[in-house]
């Protein structure tokens with residue numbers, strides 16, 4: 537799947553090599569901002585270290601768990617028969633399916649077709665929340681109903697359920713009629729109509745099967761686990777035997793604004809109410825990160841680094857080298873970490889990175905930029921505990 541700020545390409549560009557060589561020296565690998573879980577899965581599949589993947593959002597930990605939570609392949613053919621084939625039967629018997637199919641066959645004028653889809657998806661469905669919340673906007677009626685049936689009938693067995701949920705989330709991210717994320721669906725304007733037509737004609741079942749087959753073949757060497765929660769709290773549970781990877785947000789726009797459709801799927805709520813053109817759930821249902829807020833990001837980062845020093849963790853940190861829209865920058869990170877860590881500029885990778893509407897240089901989705909990889913080992917002061925943990929007088933002596 538496409539994910540903003542994803543480190544997938546950097547894994548082939550120096551980051552992967554560093555992760556493999558460093559992880560040998562630690563008992564566990566911890567990805568505190570897992571996102572689409574590319575890094576967590578890479579380490580779990582390529583080393584025998586157990587991996588802990590953490591993110592504020594449930595879809596992220598669902599994607600991670602589908603791979604790092606298992607140590608053997610699952611049989612996707614069996615799952616296709618057991619889960620997908622029976623879902624297709626149930627779905628086909630639903631009167632809304634008949635209407636959705638009729639609608640799919642009546643494209644004459646795209647704008648009218650989209651508006652008719654919205655009207656159709658106002659009909660009440662008790663199967664899941666996608667039909668009413670996102671049908672006619674992010675998804676065609678056939679796609680929305682199919683995803684609702686797939687999610688409502690996930691297998692009971694834990695590993696199978698996790699895998700099938702991740703396959704649905706990945707499939708939805710490939711079918712959605714939106715530009716790479718779900719902040720806003722394409723509207724039926726002249727220029728965006730071809731994108732809606734293209735996206736809405738993707739068969740949800742075909743995409744789900746494709747992702748299921750791919751994910752079922754992947755697994756960790758050692759079973760890992762996930763936590764859906766705040767990195768600032770999880771860090772309290774870490775120790776010097778953890779190698780910690782940090783790839784925090786660099787935009788002042790919340791990730792939950794961009795990925796709420798996937799979050800709704802992962803949470804599995806039967807009903808949600810949504811607002812505005814973006815069809816957003818209420819703010820209480822969208823996780824808010826201190827790292828994606830200009831007013832709190834610097835303090836949050838400092839607090840995270842202080843706690844990592846207190847726990848004597850070794851850290852691999854990636855961040856754009858310039859100043860990001862949340863106010864953080866590579867220089868600021870080096871300055872804050874320099875107090876407790878020996879910070880090595882491992883490498884800088886030049887490329888085009890997604891900005892999540894978020895660097896200060898324009899609104900293009902992808903910008904030329906460079907990303908730093910920093911390797912941070914606790915220095916003597918870090919090893920003797922950060923100044924938070926020691927009496928004031930010693931804090932003063934240390935700072936001279």
Ligand SMILES: C[S@@+](CC[C@H](N)C(=O)[O-])C[C@H]1O[C@@H](n2cnc3c(N)ncnc32)[C@H](O)[C@@H]1O
Nearest residue numbers: 541542543569570571572591592766767783825
């Ligand atoms: C730059 S992305 C990580 C991308 C990831 N490394 C990848 O390759 O896909 C940052 C992630 O941090 C998560 N996040 C933001 N604040 C967080 C917090 N306080 N604790 C845990 N995760 C957080 C966001 O939900 C987002 O998925």
